[in-house]
Amino acid sequence: MKAGSDMPREKLIEMGSKALTNSELIAILLRTGSSEMDVLELSQKLLKKYGSLTKLLAADLSEFSSIKGIGPAKAVTLKAALEIGNRVFKEIASTTRKSLRDPESVYYLCHDMTLLEEEAVRVISLDSKLNLSGYDTISLGTIDSSLLHPREVFKQAIKKAAAAVIVVHNHPSGDPTPSIEDIKITEKLSEAGKIIGIKLLDHVIIGKGKYYSFSASKSFDVLEVQHVVAREGYGTYKATR
Structure with a gap:
């Protein structure tokens, strides 16, 4: 017509x-x-x-x-x-979120990862005041602690003279609940960061409208997160020095 x-x-x-x-x-x-x-x-x-x-x-x-x-x-x-x-x-997102203060800001910076049909790892580099120095996708495919070497995670951060990093990866299933493998990876990267002198500030898992923050030790629903923040003051990052 x-x-x-x-x-x-x-x-x-x-x-x-x-x-x-x-x-x-x-x-x-x-x-x-x-x-x-x-x-x-x-x-x-x-x-x-x-x-x-x-x-x-x-x-x-x-x-x-x-x-x-x-x-x-x-x-x-x-x-x-x-x-x-x-x-x-x-x-x-990349121009307005120059300073990452909490897991919610990480979710919005990396929301495009919800569209991926396979797992990917992104490393966000930050200076000592939590200002964004840049981010890099370092892995695409199944995330395995034996394959995701700290060297790959911290390589770009070292080039950017970062004081801290936030590791982000997605769960194509939509459920951001961390697996045993995710927990192992986080522990390994945290220890490596202490040795290198670059703090692992958080590991955020992106799901469908939800995300999990290791620093806050819980999952958040994007539609409810503002109320959670106001009530609990969850997982706010602190400057490294």
């Missing part, structure tokens, strides 16, 4: 982009529907299939192209737009 394909564009012009629903924004990217449904119906079908924009971002290009009504051109446009949104969030 012509009205169906034109309305989201007109609504954006008249009311601004914030007034549009997710399906309306996607409809603008898709531009046209198929012979069986208009573009709004197609975008709604797409959202229903994946359930959220986050899951849309994680989907492969080939998955989009396999959906009837979404050819290669539409798939590429959609994937590019979603990736731009992801990069904007990461850019904001």
Whole structure:
């Protein structure tokens, strides 16, 4: 239907982009529907299939192209737009969170790890005042204490003259509860950090809307964390010197 394909564009012009629903924004990217449904119906079908924009971002290009009504051109446009949104969030996070004071700030800096389908390890380097010096992904795949050598964890931190590091890794299952292997890794890295002179400030495990902090020794739900912080004052990091 012509009205169906034109309305989201007109609504954006008249009311601004914030007034549009997710399906309306996607409809603008898709531009046209198929012979069986208009573009709004197609975008709604797409959202229903994946359930959220986050899951849309994680989907492969080939998955989009396999959906009837979404050819290669539409798939590429959609994937590019979603990736731009992801990069904007990461850019904001990396520029506004110069100082990491608690596990919550670590979660938001590394939220993109929730999209990964395999485990990865990221090392965040900090100066003595907990200002961000940079971060590096050092491992991708199954996390094993026999494979994750302290040398790899602290190598980039030493180059950045870091006073402390925070190790972050994800659980693709969505459950951030630490495994026995995670506990072994944390103990090994903590001891190595003492010898090197670079403190392991925390080890944060990223899940789906949840994260676990070894420094706080507990899991947090992202939607409830503000109330937890106000009530308990959990896991605030302290400057190293």
